[in-house]
Amino acid sequence: MGWNTHGAYARDGDLIQLVGLRHKNFIFRLRAGAEFQSHRGVLKHDEIIGKPWGSQVFSHNGSPFFLLPPSLADILAITKRNTQILYPKDIGFILVMMGIGPGQHVVEAGTGSGALTTAFAFAVGPQGHVSTYEIRSDFQDLARKNISLLGLDDRVAFKLRDIREGFDEKEADALFLDVPNPWDYISQVRAALKPGGNFGCILPTTNQVQKVLLALREEHFAFLEVCETFLRWYRAHPARLRPTDRMVGHTGYLVFARPVLVGDENQSQELLEEAGITFLNNGDENDLHGYE
Template sequence: MSEPTGAARRRGPFKVGDQVQLTDPKGRHYTFTLEAGKNFHTHKGSFPHDELIGAPEGSVVRTTGNVAYLALRPLLPDYVLSMPRGAAVVYPKDAGQILAFADIFPGARVVEAGVGSGALSTFLLRAIGEQGMLHSYERREDFAEIAQQNVERYFGSPHPAWQLTVGDLQDNLSDTDVDRVVLDMLAPWECLDAVSKALVPGGILCAYVATTTQLSRTVESIREIGCFAEPQPWESMIRNWHVEGLAVRPDHRMIGHTGFLVTARRLADGVEPPVRRRRPSKGAYGEDYDGPGSRSGSAAGRD
């Protein structure tokens, strides 16, 4: 039985063409691709690539300046943060939340828009496997080219489950019986009609937005379209900790706000969502609110 796409690049001794991540004594990372006959140079000296080719992962190499470097393959979070970028990448903490709370499973049929630099596409492809389907839409051709190069560099070849289309999702979406839809775009509410027709009952829509105004517009639009259960919005933050003996304290820096996530489940056709019982805060839909339903009066009935 053949190995899944990219698996051979994740295990075994280092080979020519593998990416290597070096860690110096201060914890700084340096990533490069192994090539026979080449040398790796730093301000602390150099060493030949050949010293690592055939060596097991987790080896330690020393430069001509006698500085030790730990050699490992970069993890997927390391890879996406160092990959060439066209658009900003989806941070690993958000990609992990998407995989978990959008319930991305092996064999899932997933639609994604937009592809950016290919970071989230790589996470999704590794989760769905070769038996799944990921159809990514990106309106900018230059971003699509960068994303394709990044995805293929990670897996070592084109992924058989991936299809990339240059164009707007709402104008080009032809997929049906889709299990999951992930929208990473400026105005995800513009795609809700097309997405609702593609998703299977019980399927999940997941939107990734940057600002509170986008978050509000997305959530209210999902409510207004009427074929989704109550949307769930949230954000996540990561704070590392310093642990050394009895000196245990949070780090001074953390990965704070990067984006908001919203998930919603597709209802069966012809079913109306249950009436929300939570009364909105006073003024939530006041004179200054100009989102979905503001002119139709639909917001007034949300209590």
């Protein structure tokens, strides 16, 4: 059972969020007969089951909480991690830009703690599938545990392997790399993605972005795009609306591209060039100036 619960009332087995004073919150799964204990008191699960979402519940010592279904952002905020995870602002943009949706087969390399894996598994739905590759067993073990706690493990195949050996998948709908050197694996990506599918990766520096752009051009990927996202929160007071003192700035460069078919004699060279397909020669690989 996942956490995207349906209906107006909390049910046995639902993942819930309790939000108390000073925005202290707890997320756990309801189990009939169980108890939740914290420094704010004890709550019996049986007293929560059947309560309407958005209502208040109270611990044995009177501490109040709002009963809410947790959002994906709430889940990612409490995910146990042994690596830096992607920020929700990047994850949401990745899902939209790569068109991730129900029933798709998505491939990921660089599982880490499983934050993006979680978002992919949520987005593809029960009929979709996520294949995620990792070379470190300790990272994979934690990610597997995180996914299992959310009830999404039936949507995810965990693979402990170096992607230099290639991917098992063919004609995947989308493929994302969160690895230090994605330019070394673009030919493997090309073999795993369906023509016209969506590729994405995230990188911390512009040098790395240039390398992956060159590798994508060499493998005839089109519609290359590079961006970074920024998020600014506002104080939600009608009479004193203003930005908070902090904003989430640069967290990485996102690169997106799509593999297209080339080589047909009837193809328009003008269209290929407009889409970003350039056949490198005469040392062009050493000159990225003017590339759009």
